[in-house]
Amino acid sequence: xxxxxxxxxxxxxxxxxxxxxxxxxxxxxxxxxxxxxxxxxxxxxxxxxxxxxxxxxxxxxxxxxxxxxxxxxxxxxxxxxxxxxxxxxxxxxxxxxxxxxxxxxxxxxxxxxxxxxxxxxxxxxxxxxxxxxxxxxxxxxxxxxxxxxxxxxxxxxxxxxxxxxxxxxxxxxxxxxxxxxxxxxxxxxxxxxxxxxxxxxxxxxxxxxxxxxxxxxxxxxxxxxxxxxxxxxxxxxxxxxxxxxx
Numbered sequence: 382x383x384x385x386x387x388x389x390x391x392x393x394x395x396x397x398x399x400x401x402x403x404x405x406x407x408x409x410x411x412x413x414x415x416x417x418x419x420x421x422x423x424x425x426x427x428x429x430x431x432x433x434x435x436x437x438x439x440x441x442x443x444x445x446x447x448x449x450x451x452x453x454x455x456x457x458x459x460x461x462x463x464x465x466x467x468x469x470x471x472x473x474x475x476x477x478x479x480x481x482x483x484x485x486x487x488x489x490x491x492x493x494x495x496x497x498x499x500x501x502x503x504x505x506x507x508x509x510x511x512x513x514x515x516x517x518x519x520x521x522x523x524x525x526x527x528x529x530x531x532x533x534x535x536x537x538x539x540x541x542x543x544x545x546x547x548x549x550x551x552x553x554x555x556x557x558x559x560x561x562x563x564x565x566x567x568x569x570x571x572x573x574x575x576x577x578x579x580x581x582x583x584x585x586x587x588x589x590x591x592x593x594x595x596x597x598x599x600x601x602x603x604x605x606x607x608x609x610x611x612x613x614x615x616x617x618x619x620x621x622x623x624x625x626x627x
Contacts, residue, residue: 382627383426383569385501388598389621390419390606394579395614401437401444402577402619405452405498407459412452413445419602426503426625431459433498434619436514436577438551447494447550450482451475455498462500465562468509472496472549472560479550493551497528498575499623506567511560512548515581517574517589518565524590529561541582569627576620580605583612598622
């Protein structure tokens with residue numbers, strides 16, 4: 382019987398004093414806290430299954446509040462996310478939710494978050510993002526980023542940038558978002574990685590690919606986290622490895 386295995390973890394890293402990342406796997410959420418070990422959950426393939434990471438904006442207030450709001454909203458909407466339009470509507474609602482909560486509390490003004498994720502359907506997979514958190518497809522010919530970064534080109538000589546051009550919330554007044562949403566076929570053996578930039582900023586894509594090809598599930602998640610920590614752990618590290626099995 383086809384199934385979906387999702388292995389997830391979240392860690393504060395070595396520099397930050399708290400975790401502003403959150404994640405959702407189906408009905409399960411982890412908001413602004415740390416996992417001791419990678420956790421693997423199994424789901425029957427059929428009902429839409431949402432897997433997403435939200436990365437609260439650093440340098441602005443209450444990033445963990447914003448990211449937590451978004452993943453909890455996605456968890457509640459997950460079974461209804463059966464197409465591209467439904468995902469667009471859900472992300473629009475997430476954006477409005479962050480602004481509405483911030484509007485009621487001056488201490489939360491300008492809080493915001495990125496989000497990136499996937500919805501696993503029977504025979505297809507929807508990927509989505511707002512901001513610079515990422516979704517990768519481990520294709521036979523290489524690791525392929527399927528999310529679209531909302532960020533300007535890095536400065537000369539740099540591989541990454543911390544600037545983002547679009548987020549959920551994050552401004553003093555409401556700003557709509559245009560989410561990136563795409564659909565692709567999915568088959569048994571397909572593997573995806575959903576993660577915050579706390580993994581991909583310090584760890585190059587070729588290293589990420591090497592670790593994903595060498596390991597599955599919990600070991601893959603652990604080795605990716607270890608690579609980010611050995612590269613200095615400059616930010617919160619949150620990731621989910623998604624595998625379609627049978």
